[in-house]
Amino acid sequence: MPELPDVEVYRHYVNSTSLHQTIEKVEIFSADILENISRREFRKHVEMRKFESTDRHGKYLFVRLSEDGCVVFHFGMTGLLEYFKDSHSKPKYSRVLFTFDNSYHLAFVMPRKLGKLALIEDPSLFVKDRGLGADPLDRNFTLEEFKHALTGTKSTLKSALMNQKCIAGIGNIYSDEILFQARLNPRTKAGQLSEQSIKELYHAMKKVLKKSIENQADPNQMPRNYLIAHRKKGGACPACGEDLIVEKISGRTSYHCPECQR
Numbered sequence: 001m002p003e004l005p006d007v008e009v010y011r012h013y014v015n016s017t018s019l020h021q022t023i024e025k026v027e028i029f030s031a032d033i034l035e036n037i038s039r040r041e042f043r044k045h046v047e048m049r050k051f052e053s054t055d056r057h058g059k060y061l062f063v064r065l066s067e068d069g070c071v072v073f074h075f076g077m078t079g080l081l082e083y084f085k086d087s088h089s090k091p092k093y094s095r096v097l098f099t100f101d102n103s104y105h106l107a108f109v110m111p112r113k114l115g116k117l118a119l120i121e122d123p124s125l126f127v128k129d130r131g132l133g134a135d136p137l138d139r140n141f142t143l144e145e146f147k148h149a150l151t152g153t154k155s156t157l158k159s160a161l162m163n164q165k166c167i168a169g170i171g172n173i174y175s176d177e178i179l180f181q182a183r184l185n186p187r188t189k190a191g192q193l194s195e196q197s198i199k200e201l202y203h204a205m206k207k208v209l210k211k212s213i214e215n216q217a218d219p220n221q222m223p224r225n226y227l228i229a230h231r232k233k234g235g236a237c238p239a240c241g242e243d244l245i246v247e248k249i250s251g252r253t254s255y256h257c258p259e260c261q262r
């Protein structure tokens with residue numbers, strides 16, 4: 001499931017492929033992908049405009065249009081973007097297709113429908129309306145704010161990290177990795193952390209997310225001493241060799257080391 005690093009990689013992808021070209025046509029193959037607008041209205045607002053710039057908050061990608069408005073991409077469980085030339089056929093599971101005047105297309109591809117597109121005016125208002133927490137890579141997101149967000153919940157660390165209203169952008173895979181790097185047990189209550197542990201968790205969170213973006217959010221490119229490559233049945237801890245514990249926490253399959261993360 002796309003988490004913050006994946007969406008940041010998609011953002012770079014849009015920047016390097018799809019900006020500043022006139023969008024000649026928009027085709028929407030699944031109407032239920034549009035969140036707050038009809039197909040007709042969406043096309044009216046987007047066709048003959050250009051994508052001008054991008055922004056991201058948590059798992060949401062914002063692509064600003066020339067003139068006004070902003071398209072919001074949410075990738076659900078399986079969404080991705082693919083830019084391709086006319087001569088290629090559109091990818092399987094394309095739900096929306098933007099056609100540019102250079103004869104290239106940008107497809108919003110989704111094997112399982114759960115992702116959404118919306119048209120909005122103002123990303124900061126959108127973030128506020130959704131009650132989203134801070135983006136962990138926002139340079140204005142301080143340790144103090146992180147502490148405040150965490151200690152405000154009664155939940156486990158794992159749930160708090162995945163709670164989009166607490167911190168936006170972290171899901172099942174990266175919450176496991178962040179807790180492993182900070183050597184904290186996923187079931188520890190967020191409100192019971194020491195000052196020192198909060199600080200370590202804060203730095204681990206930033207380190208893990210940045211490292212993943214650096215590696216194109218590709219688990220296979222992550223360092224071997226990260227948990228991510230070992231998150232599978234029969235997986236062993238890359239630090240101590242102990243068998244990883246697999247259990248459901250908040251309905252998600254979670255991995256941790258019983259030795260390193262007591």
Ligand SMILES: [Zn+2]
Pocket residue numbers: 237238239240241242257258259260261
């Ligand atoms: Zn271990």
